Amino acid sequence: MFNDFPEQQAICAFFLDFVLLPRNKDSVQGHLEHLLPLYRNTTPDSPLSLATSSVALVMSGSSPAKQNDQQLGRTIFGRALRKTSAAIKHPVESRNDETLMAVLLLGLFEVRCPNLPGPNASFSFLCFIFSNFCLIYLDVITT
Numbered sequence: 001m002f003n004d005f006p007e008q009q010a011i012c013a014f015f016l017d018f019v020l021l022p023r024n025k026d027s028v029q030g031h032l033e034h035l036l037p038l039y040r041n042t043t044p045d046s047p048l049s050l051a052t053s054s055v056a057l058v059m060s061g062s063s064p065a066k067q068n069d070q071q072l073g074r075t076i077f078g079r080a081l082r083k084t085s086a087a088i089k090h091p092v093e094s095r096n097d098e099t100l101m102a103v104l105l106l107g108l109f110e111v112r113c114p115n116l117p118g119p120n121a122s123f124s125f126l127c128f129i130f131s132n133f134c135l136i137y138l139d140v141i142t143t
Helices: 005-017 031-040 046-059 062-091 097-112 121-142
Strands: none
Touching: 005 031, 005 046, 005 062, 031 046, 031 097, 046 062, 046 097, 062 097
16 A cells, blocks of 8 residues: 555655654754654645655655656656745745745755756755855845
């Protein structure tokens, strides 16, 4: 039954492997520990929910046995990109933490997803880091 829902399986694995860290007290927390409280309050068709699904599927699809997950992740990525773009243009939603996290996850998708057209992986990673720095800086100076 669970195999009939690859998106749910990928999301569960993503949260277990990347979000619900650290598992011991000596571990250092990353930036994704804020994802779970934001994700709990989103609707299934929100930019954050779609971005989370796309990243989870592309992470899951790195296994040769789950190549279909990558294709589904790319499809959902397109929807997430359109919704996030609309949210960024909205005066209230653009200042929302959920929108900021969706942008962060979409950047992670672009860095992580192989075979996307565009610049090489190291350039994409630098753009990802720079864009996140700019978003955090803008969030700090506007609050």
